[in-house]
Amino acid sequence: MYQLASAFPFIVSLVWAVFYLLEFRHATEDRRALAIYGLASSLLFFFYYLHFNSLEIFQTEALHDFCKMLVFPLLAFYIRRLTKGNIRWVNVLPALIPAFVIGIWSKVNPDSRILSNVILWMFPVIVLLSMGYGILTLVRFRRKVDNYYSNPENKRLDSLFYLIVLFFICTIAAILFHFMGKWYYWGDIRLWIPSIVISVLQFLAFYIGDKTELPEQDVRAPAETISGGFSEEQMLAMMEKIEQTMQEKQLFRTKGFTIANLAEEIGSNRTYVSMCINQFSGGSFSEYVNKARIEYAIKLIQENPSLTLNEIADAAGFNDRSTFYRGFMKVTGQTPSAWKAAQQ
Numbered sequence: 001m002y003q004l005a006s007a008f009p010f011i012v013s014l015v016w017a018v019f020y021l022l023e024f025r026h027a028t029e030d031r032r033a034l035a036i037y038g039l040a041s042s043l044l045f046f047f048y049y050l051h052f053n054s055l056e057i058f059q060t061e062a063l064h065d066f067c068k069m070l071v072f073p074l075l076a077f078y079i080r081r082l083t084k085g086n087i088r089w090v091n092v093l094p095a096l097i098p099a100f101v102i103g104i105w106s107k108v109n110p111d112s113r114i115l116s117n118v119i120l121w122m123f124p125v126i127v128l129l130s131m132g133y134g135i136l137t138l139v140r141f142r143r144k145v146d147n148y149y150s151n152p153e154n155k156r157l158d159s160l161f162y163l164i165v166l167f168f169i170c171t172i173a174a175i176l177f178h179f180m181g182k183w184y185y186w187g188d189i190r191l192w193i194p195s196i197v198i199s200v201l202q203f204l205a206f207y208i209g210d211k212t213e214l215p216e217q218d219v220r221a222p223a224e225t226i227s228g229g230f231s232e233e234q235m236l237a238m239m240e241k242i243e244q245t246m247q248e249k250q251l252f253r254t255k256g257f258t259i260a261n262l263a264e265e266i267g268s269n270r271t272y273v274s275m276c277i278n279q280f281s282g283g284s285f286s287e288y289v290n291k292a293r294i295e296y297a298i299k300l301i302q303e304n305p306s307l308t309l310n311e312i313a314d315a316a317g318f319n320d321r322s323t324f325y326r327g328f329m330k331v332t333g334q335t336p337s338a339w340k341a342a343q344q
Contacts, residue, residue: 006052010045016206033078072130083141146284170201252292
């Protein structure tokens with residue numbers, strides 16, 4: 001039972017790694033990156049298994065140190081793959097240099113006290129840098145989504161924030177249990193406690209990764225370039241054209257409406273259109289469109305009090321009632337039902 005407990009996190013990680021590797025050949029680039037992360041994670045927990053069972057194989061410590069320094073940069077690379085598209089492996093090599101240096105150093109001089117201190121201080125730095133990079137990448141991607149879609153719900157990859165947190169908690173738990181060491185868990189059924197904790201966290205993290213859908217290519221594509229500069233008068237004229245087109249054609253009522261659709265309508269570059277909206281409305285494209293939807297919804301409530309809130313939300317272009325409620329609260333400070341009741 002003790003050996004099974006020490007191997008359980010490795011088994012869970014390995015099952016997920018095999019699951020991803022079986023589809024590796026035909027998988028998207030982001031899932032390939034997650035498969036490689038899963039393989040490195042499996043190896044790391046395998047070396048923890050060896051540690052807790054006093055087993056030694058060829059270069060165990062060197063490989064353990066290598067995988068330990070590798071996993072979080074690979075997680076950050078997975079997030080970059082998911083949000084940026086086809087990023088080449090050469091872009092991630094600088095982030096993997098510490099893992100290679102530590103691995104080689106461990107092989108050449110495994111008993112070095114300096115090496116132990118370097119690993120002790122470098123690993124938390126790598127974890128924090130990788131987490132920070134991943135979160136910053138997701139924040140920028142969320143901003144890009146908000147400036148592309150009028151209905152950005154379920155497109156922001158919010159689940160990846162939870163994935164980062166889960167991997168972080170799992171890593172911290174593994175480190176703490178590792179430092180408590182064999183002397184505390186040796187031959188004791190108490191080892192099942194950290195084993196189950198880490199295994200559940202690993203399973204949930206991989207599950208979130210598996211359920212995360214690849215963003216559409218349009219939102220992951222680089223922004224269109226703008227040739228030359230634009231004066232304040234030109235941008236103001238463009239904004240007036242945007243507002244006129246939006247109101248005359250009621251484009252905001254289209255649920256799948258994007259900034260690319262708006263740029264096509266007015267015959268302009270979507271990057272330019274986005275700049276105008278951000279500057280003159282003080283918010284993102286989705287906020288600008290949803291404000292127009294709320295204004296239209298208020299008009300419907302005033303002119304057609306017999307309409308239900310679901311009918312109003314649908315007519316105004318909202319995907320669902322909850323999104324309508326959040327948008328209405330943000331603009332008016334009241335729920336639609338409270339505002340409607342106040343008008344009667």
